[in-house]
Amino acid sequence: MTASAETRYGADDLTHLEGLEAVRKRPGMYIGSTDSRGINHLFAEVVDNSTDEGVAGYASRVAVTLHADGSVQVDDDGRGIPTGVHAKSGLSGVELVLTRLHAGGKFGGSGYKTSGGLHGVGASAVNALSHRFDVTVKQDGKVHEMSFAHGVPGVFDGPGAKAKFTRQSGLNVVRKLKRGEATGTSIRYWYDSRYFETGAALDVDGVRSKLRNTAFLVPGVTYVLRDATGGSLEDETFHYPNGLADMVEFLSPSGEKPVSGTLIVRGEGTYKENAADENGVMKSNVERRAEVEVAFRWGTGYERTVECFTNTIRNVHGGTHRKGFDRAALKSLQEAISRTRGLLKPKEDPPVLDDVLEGMTAVIHVRVPEPQFTSQTKDELSTAGITKVIGGIVEKHIKAWVDDRRTKTEAKTVLQKIVDAGRVRLAHKQQKDAARRKTALEGAAMPPKLVDCRTTGVSRSELFLVEGDSALGSARMARVSEYQALLPLRGKILNVQKASLGDTLKNAEIASIVQVLGSGSGRTFDLSTMRYGxxxxxxxxxxxxxxIRTLLITLFAKYMRPVIEDGRLYAAMPPLHKLVTKGRNSETHFTFTQREMEAKFAELEAAGKKLDPVSRFKGLGEMDADELWETTMNPATRSVRRITLEDVEAAEAALDLLMGEKVEPRRKWLVESSDRVDREAIDI
Structure with a gap:
């Protein structure tokens, strides 16, 4: 049987991607994603290289400039990328590291003891995905320059990414260093938006957060953010001489009082792993030395914040260093509680990890010569030996802190807080178990105002939190009783961003919401037991x-966040206007904004249709059951907004600004944002 041309598969069908072509073909593999996070990852790769110079003790200043043409520039005063000719490749060190994957000074050589870059991919990936990439190196008394277009070396005949480009290899010496002029590297790149999703852009808040975090981790380096776009961004300087202690203070929730001072844990340890030598031959039991620095404290609240870093790189998903810290903290504190008379009652279970972490703000930073990560984006550390190293250091420090006469009182306060957290957790669990959904035959006690649905599953069921009793009447007649439930709310619920946990749970409307959902609240919230989809x-x-919507969203964000994270919280969009045409074939149109109503009105008039006076709904209660069903409750015709939490840090900052206790920042924001208000629409 002879294979057809369409089914034949041979060596000629194989594709070999050379050089940086692989990066351009599959950018997500090298930078994590092709949305805005990928663009910010390009920036992080360049900054991390400058930071490595600071960690090694050769740089003291890193400046980031955002230019009006969309380019980003990073300058440091380090040693500069090597400019000499690499013997094996015949290329200059600059061209080698910027045009070849897996090339650099971080593969176990003498260039760096520890570094954030490991794979020799970062800077070359940025180069591959950029319209233009300029590098200036000040080294050996000379200023060297080189440019690239999508990773190809050459020369541009003018400024900007659109200048004419001519291919040309080699590093150019443009002048001599002036007396007193520092060495270092300057990189400016114009990323190519074609490799990214539509609308993706550099997130300035993410840039600021990256520089701030790195300044905490490398207290000997000053980071500067400059705005050359002509916008409203103010130049900022980030320098924190107290390092992780300053970071813990920054990360601690505003308004929360500390229960303990900030504990600083530092130490070194060794571990063994299998590793390849310079010739690529695998060797077993290679000894590594890791440096550990941890700072943490407890506050009066119950939220936890634990940030993990390896060689200054943030590990969003933690990893083996987080695992080692958790185990050591739990073990040492459980032992301390069992040894302290009067804390635990007879037959009372010891606390679990959640109890230990309640109210804790912690930063974990390890420096490792050859760390292993789960991916190029370094979101999770996977070096197994780190778990034991950090565990031993943390456990030893906590034991000393508990037993030290100078901190014994403070330690006992923390131990009592942990025991109390365990008791509250068990109480919440009992409350949650009692509030779980039951069928009508089981006779579960629910708030009398709940208009429940008949279905017992959660796949189709939905709970409407309805403003006021007037809207409840129309909604009750409009709903599909099989899968739509209603819970009316009287007035505005408590602003939980300002209120304490005790006051929040005492609020009748909030208590009803928690009871009806049946999943508990806060740290013990269990999404799997929620009664509605x-x-x-x-x-x-x-x-x-x-x-009212803002207050409810704040409640869910603070005490029932998994509902938002799982995409199960929505805001209904009731219409504002009703347009009805006159005549035998009457038409009804609903609009949601003043601009939409005016456009629809003009469209109908232009079509020669006469209209009744436009009706404006002042509230849900003004719509009859049919109108409410068609516009707001019918899954086939309604419009709803899904509440999302894509950027947790930005969302929490917004909630704290708009709903928090501090009035002055809110007042300042309102004044500065006043020009965004459509004054003509205020009284519509």
Missing amino acids: RVILMADADVDGSH
């Missing part, structure tokens, strides 16, 4: 309705 906030389309 979706929660829909149904408030009037006015200022009060917006405020």
Whole structure:
């Protein structure tokens, strides 16, 4: 049987991607994603190389400049990328590291003891995905320059990414270093948006956060962020001489009082692993030395914040260093509690890790010569030996802190807090178990105002949190009783961003919401036991309705966040206007904004249709059951907004600004944002 041309598969069908072509073909593999996070990852790769010079003790300043043409420039005063000719490749060190994958000074040579870059991929990946990439190296009394277009070396005949480009290999010496002029490296790149999703852009807040975090981790280096775009961004300098202690202070929730001072843990340890030598031959039991630095403290709240870093690189998903810290903290504190008379009652279970971490703010930083990560983006550390190293150091320090006469009182306060957290956890669990959904035959006690649905599964069921009793009447007649439940809310619920946990749980409306959902609240919230598949906030389309939605979103964000993270919280979008045409074939149109209503009105008039006076709904209660069903409750025709939490740090900052206790920052924001208000729409 002879294979056809369409089914034949041979050696000629194989593709070999050479050089940086692989990066351009599959950018997500090298930078994690092709959305805005990928663009910020390009920036991080360049900054991390400058930071490695600072960690090694050769750089004291890193400056980042955002230019008006969209380019990003990073300058440092380190040693500079090597400019000499590499014997094996015949290329200059600059061209080698910027045009070849897996090339650099971080593969176990003498260039760096520890570094954030490991694979020799970062800077070359940035080069491959950039329209233009300029590098200036000040070294050996000379200033060297080189440019690239999508990773190809050459010369541009003018400024900017659109200048004419001519291919040309080699490093150019443009002048001599001036007396007193520092050595270092300057990189400016114009990333190519074609490799990224539509709308993706550099997130300035992410840039600021990256520089701030790195300044905490490398207290000997000053980071500067400059705005050359002509925008409103102010130049900022990040320098924190106290390192991780300053970072813990920064990360601690605003308004929360500390229960303990900040514990600083430093130490070194060794571990063994299998590793390849310079010739690529695998050797077993190669000894490595790791440096550990941890700072943590407890606060009066219950939220936890634990940030993990390896060689200044943030590990979003933690890894083996986080595992070692958790185990050591739990073990040492459990032992301390069992040894302290009067803390645990007879037959009372010892605390678990969640109890130990309640209210804790911690930063874990390890420096490792050859760390292993789960991916090029370094989101998770996977070096197994680190777990034991950090565990031993942390456990020893906590034991000394508990037993030290100078800190014994403080330690006992923390131990009592952990024991109390365990008791609250068990109480919440009992409350949650009692509130779990039961069928009508089981006779579960629910708030009398709940209008429940008949289905017992969560796949289709949805709970509407309805503003006021007036809207409840129409909603009750409009709903599909099989899978739509209603819970009316009277007035505005408590602002939980300002209130304490005790006051929050005492609030009748919030207590009803927690009871009806049946999943508990706060740290013990269990999404798997939620009684409904979706929660829909149904408030009037006015200022009060917006405020009520904001208060409810704040409640879910603070005490029931998994509902948002799982995409199960929505805001209904009731219409503002109703347009009805006159005549035999009457038409009804609903619009949601003043601009939309005016456009639809003009469209219908232009079509020669006469209209009744436009009706404006002042509230949900003004719509009859059919109108409410068609516009707001019918899954086939309604519009709803899903509440998302894509950037947790930015969301928490916004909630703290708009809903928190501090009035002055909110007032300043309102004044500065006043020009964004459409004054003509205020009284519509």
